[in-house]
Amino acid sequence: MTTAILLMGHGSRVAEANQALYTIAGMLRGLRPGMIVEVAFREQHPPDIQAGIDACVRHGAQRVLLYPYFLFAGAHVLEDLPVEMAEARRRHPGLQMAMGEHLGAHPKLAEIVAERVDEAFGRAGWQP
Numbered sequence: 627m628t629t630a631i632l633l634m635g636h637g638s639r640v641a642e643a644n645q646a647l648y649t650i651a652g653m654l655r656g657l658r659p660g661m662i663v664e665v666a667f668r669e670q671h672p673p674d675i676q677a678g679i680d681a682c683v684r685h686g687a688q689r690v691l692l693y694p695y696f697l698f699a700g701a702h703v704l705e706d707l708p709v710e711m712a713e714a715r716r717r718h719p720g721l722q723m724a725m726g727e728h729l730g731a732h733p734k735l736a737e738i739v740a741e742r743v744d745e746a747f748g749r750a751g752w753q754p
Contacts, residue, residue, distance in 0.1 A: 627689060628662065628687050628689075629661060629662070629687060629688070629690070629691065630661070630662035630664060630682035630685065630690045631658070631661060631690075631691050632665075632679060632682055632693065633647055633650060633664070633665050633695050634665075634666050634675055634678065634692060634693065635665070635667050636668050636696065637669050638670055638671060639670050644667065647667075648665055650695065651663050662682055662685045662687050665678065666678025668702050668707070675707070675714075676710065676714060676717070679710075679718065679721075683721060688722065689722035689723065690714075690721065690724075692710075692724070695729065698728065698730075708725070
């Protein structure tokens with residue numbers, strides 16, 4: 627059964643700001659060779675989530691893991707994304723879909739923040 631991962635981000639009117647999600651998608655493709663990985667945005671930038679799901683289906687996905695690339699479980703994660711999933715189920719009967727957990731407070735995120743803080747200290751010429 628062909629599986630796709632749809633990384634869903636918020637989206638920004640500033641196109642360059644959306645590039646980070648495409649970069650993450652490329653890294654994920656490297657970690658999951660042969661798996662379909664697509665990107666979609668909730669608002670402000672195409673493709674929207676329905677178009678992202680459609681792209682997964684066009685590439686042959688029979689099941690899609692919708693992954694919310696959101697830090698917090700706010701209204702988009704708790705309300706909007708489940709509505710998007712329900713709409714996709716109506717449009718693609720038989721397509722299996724599941725929703726992953728948002729990023730949240732994961733220990734690896736703390737490691738990334740610590741690394742970035744150290745980088746900022748270095749740029750500022752400060753000792754931690």
